[in-house]
Amino acid sequence: MKKLVARTYKFRIFPSRSVARKLEKTVGACRFLYNSELEYEEQLFFSEGRFVSRDELNLLVPDWKSLNSDLKEVHSQVLQNVSDRLVKSFEGFFRRIKSGEKAGFPRFKSKERYDSFTFPQSGFKLEKGRLRLSKIGMMGIKQHRKMEGKVKTLTIKKASTGKWFANFSVMKEIEVKQKKPDKCVGIDVGLESFYADSEGNKIDNPRWLRKSEGRLKLLQKQHSRKKKGSSNRRKSRLRIAKLHEKVVNQRNDFLHKQSRKLADSCSLIAVEKLSINKMVKNRYLAKSISDASWRRFLQLLSYEVEETGGRIVEVDARGTSQRCICGNRVEKSLAVRTHKCKECGRVLDRDVMSAILIKASALKELKNTAGTAGINACEDVPLGTSMKQEYTGNAQKT
Ligand SMILES: [Zn+2]
Numbered sequence: 001m002k003k004l005v006a007r008t009y010k011f012r013i014f015p016s017r018s019v020a021r022k023l024e025k026t027v028g029a030c031r032f033l034y035n036s037e038l039e040y041e042e043q044l045f046f047s048e049g050r051f052v053s054r055d056e057l058n059l060l061v062p063d064w065k066s067l068n069s070d071l072k073e074v075h076s077q078v079l080q081n082v083s084d085r086l087v088k089s090f091e092g093f094f095r096r097i098k099s100g101e102k103a104g105f106p107r108f109k110s111k112e113r114y115d116s117f118t119f120p121q122s123g124f125k126l127e128k129g130r131l132r133l134s135k136i137g138m139m140g141i142k143q144h145r146k147m148e149g150k151v152k153t154l155t156i157k158k159a160s161t162g163k164w165f166a167n168f169s170v171m172k173e174i175e176v177k178q179k180k181p182d183k184c185v186g187i188d189v190g191l192e193s194f195y196a197d198s199e200g201n202k203i204d205n206p207r208w209l210r211k212s213e214g215r216l217k218l219l220q221k222q223h224s225r226k227k228k229g230s231s232n233r234r235k236s237r238l239r240i241a242k243l244h245e246k247v248v249n250q251r252n253d254f255l256h257k258q259s260r261k262l263a264d265s266c267s268l269i270a271v272e273k274l275s276i277n278k279m280v281k282n283r284y285l286a287k288s289i290s291d292a293s294w295r296r297f298l299q300l301l302s303y304e305v306e307e308t309g310g311r312i313v314e315v316d317a318r319g320t321s322q323r324c325i326c327g328n329r330v331e332k333s334l335a336v337r338t339h340k341c342k343e344c345g346r347v348l349d350r351d352v353m354s355a356i357l358i359k360a361s362a363l364k365e366l367k368n369t370a371g372t373a374g375i376n377a378c379e380d381v382p383l384g385t386s387m388k389q390e391y392t393g394n395a396q397k398t
Contacts, residue, residue, distance in 0.1 A: 005172055037060075149172025222236065223240055267310040
């Protein structure tokens with residue numbers, strides 16, 4: 001079965017000094033336009049209670065061009081994308097009001113917060129391993145992966161390290177493998193390890209990643225002691241940005257590998273549904289979750305299962321750390337790492353028990369919403385007894 005999916009490719013680009021100046025100018029002009037449009041929208045909203053549409057904004061662009069001549073040097077589609085971004089941020093604002101969330105009026109963008117521009121359809125071309133941008137020029141590009149699919153948009157972005165990147169978003173046709181839907185696994189975000197699964201495995205955060213994360217923390221601490229506005233502080237900010245970039249790359253690499261492995265070996269993956277509230281409330285947990293980049297992992301995993309034909313089921317995992325699969329309540333504080341049930345005698349790593357419970361509640365949920373294709377083999381497993389047989393073997397191991 002074939003399926004169309006969206007993907008992005010991020011490549012580093014190498015503009016010459018004069019081309020880099022043009023890139024900077026383009027970003028600056030776009031930011032000027034964005035803030036001008038926002039100011040205009042804001043005035044209208046407070047005086048007349050209405051918003052202008054994308055088309056109306058685009059009609060006003062010539063006026064702003066007369067105020068900032070750099071805008072005249074920018075590709076027209078890139079300018080239209082600026083209006084699109086603004087309209088999108090207002091749409092988000094209204095959506096949040098509607099759903100009763102904290103809304104937050106769209107904000108003016110500083111240099112740090114507006115660091116990219118987008119060609120929504122055309123105006124760019126890959127030629128003999130180089131990238132040509134309309135009205136800007138040619139530059140080197142390092143394509144470390146082969147790009148597959150039809151390119152839709154290109155966003156040029158400057159990282160805080162000063163490096164430039166090209167992000168291509170493509171629509172790609174993939175062949176969904178018809179995987180035999182036989183293996184289901186539950187996984188639990190670990191506090192010490194990256195995750196634990198319902199089979200008793202634990203995946204650790206790699207040592208090299210922990211090492212560079214530790215160094216990053218140290219640099220950040222030293223940075224806060226440097227005098228504001230001093231050149232030492234500026235230098236240390238750049239050092240931090242560089243190390244941060246390295247950590248992000250290393251982490252992505254790790255997450256890519258883990259998500260691929262998991263998607264390849266399982267057809268149904270049960271995970272904990274994370275609520276933002278819960279993360280904010282528990283600072284210790286929030287930290288570890290962000291460290292482990294759980295959300296990013298789930299995002300990558302969802303890409304992977306799209307291709308393997310598997311699926312992810314998110315379940316409410318509240319209370320899984322205080323229960324046993326036999327139904328008994330086993331209370332334990334965060335410091336207690338082993339689950340010991342007096343009722344059924346199971347002795348297991350606490351995260352593994354949580355993963356077992358997450359798997360069980362996913363299977364239960366799927367049973368209740370019958371008619372879901374591709375998980376029949378999982379459903380055949382009768383819950384109570386087979387779980388028992390499956391895990392008593394493991395029970396004494398840990
Ligand atoms: Zn038990």
